[in-house]
Amino acid sequence: MQDVADAAGVSVGTVSNVLNHPAKVSPATAERVREAIGRLGFVRNDAARSLVSGSTKSIGMVLADIENSLFIDMAHGAQDAARAIGQNLLLANTACDMRLQDDYLDLFDESRVTGVLLAPMEDSTAGIARIRSHGRQVVLLNYAPRPGTCCSVLVNNEHVGYLAARHLIDTGRTRLAYVVAHDDYQPVRDRRRGVRAAVEEAGPGVTLEEIDSVGLTTSHGHVVGAELARRAPEELPDGLLVVTDELANAIIHELHTVAGIRVPDQVAVVGCENNRAAGAAAVPLTAVDMPGRMMGQEAIRLLMDEVASGKQHRHATVVLEPELIVRSSAPN
Amino acid sequence: MQDVADAAGVSVGTVSNVLNHPAKVSPATAERVREAIGRLGFVRNDAARSLVSGSTKSIGMVLADIENSLFIDMAHGAQDAARAIGQNLLLANTACDMRLQDDYLDLFDESRVTGVLLAPMEDSTAGIARIRSHGRQVVLLNYAPRPGTCCSVLVNNEHVGYLAARHLIDTGRTRLAYVVAHDDYQPVRDRRRGVRAAVEEAGPGVTLEEIDSVGLTTSHGHVVGAELARRAPEELPDGLLVVTDELANAIIHELHTVAGIRVPDQVAVVGCENNRAAGAAAVPLTAVDMPGRMMGQEAIRLLMDEVASGKQHRHATVVLEPELIVRSSAPN
């Protein structure tokens, strides 16, 4: 910066002003400085900059699973919102590794970002507490915080389950099965509650079976599908609720394409996240849509609210409602 | 840090040593300092830190399209490789917006990252030149640089096209059509060359038609598919090469599910990126696989090579070979 100042025949203070408060500098001087900056290829040092100001113009977003299009949507929404208020969004993918998640939380903490958006897959109370205790703001996405811990943006996951089950019941299915895995993942637990509620509400004419899958990946789905396909016809559920889309697609593949069990005629299937893959699948999947982009936007809003209001901030939870998207795997 | 020092009854220099060179400090003192750090909730300021050192422990990765699973794979590979050498990987998504891309390049430049990985969708020579002129290293991913500009990791995209076409020809298809869009996107151009080469090699018995799609999204694919479906049977190609998987899936959907044209019996289809969606599609898609993870790893390797070797560095290009994954849309 001193070099630029020398080259333009001004002081460093003036160079700084050109960069940060152009109005304070006469047009002629500003032009001369800018020319020098260009000629010398000067890049202002963000470290020194934020050392002085004590903060940055960046928001960190830690995502548990960048493979999942819901998380991508959240990132998109957050990016748009952040950009609109002059903040940059930095992404970090933990691939569901809690150690990595802690590392990234600390990294963002140490680099004094404006705030952190966290979309985890496990309880992260410890990590949140740690960086909050340093005065850094965190907003939790798609995972309910321990009450009073921080702001959060959630989907009404109970209603996700309810909508899915209700759709099957309303279209005449009576022997439902709910395929679930990772019951420790909170949104998954919530969905189950909604499913049960819908079934109870429907009365004794509708039964619910719960099927445990080992995991949520495609290959796990194939196992579940194959198992179902081996059942006697009268044992086969006529409505399947599947806790994620990937799992649902795999099951449909096994049932429909491999075993020749007709979807939706014999078994209707509903998924729960309306991921990218849902619409493109062998049998386009009826699924409950999660408003990912809006979640990202809301999260940024909550974060900036908290940053702005300082001490007198009250944590808030925004709960967005899901919506059923009907496709052919479970038509109307 | 001063507070910590006071609390532990030592000087700031010692606190710094505890953090950075524990061997230099006596165990007793170190313990006392660590206790104070914990008690006071001290977080070292990364800005001050990198102000002194002039660099950070982070690598920035700028991705043009985080929706595309190839880019996700590259990020994964890069993340693993970066972590293995003690660097953090920070992601930024430009959503194909060149202005955003420039902003992120500048952001990483200003924050003095160790280096930048860039996977663009358009020629980015200007941006690369800009930050390289400041001494910051860039490795280009999946997009060939202007010769001598920087290191890069590429897929042999010509071979992608060749493999796809060759597979169709080898399995007896003779009236090929290549569906393409965004011909200005370099990998897409390369693929076309490979397709043409394979067709020429096959001699006069095989014909090639080129079909221009307006874009690469699902809806564009539906348009192309519907158009094809309207053709007289003898006008219909029997082998379709589609430049991306998303487009391929949409076309198949329109052909197979909507118009009842049998895939692969009447028309075989091959896609070009082997994205996540390829395997899960209505008709599982035969596609040419791009080694995304390995690309990410190689990129980190090249970047660190360049950082290490300094002045005497010579730019290198790593070209990885694609591989055909045969599924049912174009079986053997």
Added chain:
DNA sequence: GACGGGTTTTGAAACGCTCCAAGGTTGTCG
């Protein structure tokens, strides 16, 4: 008890920027 060697600790400079009080320069008006 002084000395020498090694180990610990200290204190201040430096990193590159922003901010701000103070000084300089113009221009205007009485």
Added chain:
DNA sequence: CGACAACCTTGGAGCGTTTCAAAACCCGTC
């Protein structure tokens, strides 16, 4: 012509670390 305001520019303090030469300490020897 002098006073005053408005506008520009300057120079230095300070941000929180790391680094390193120098100082302090410790222990065993002579």
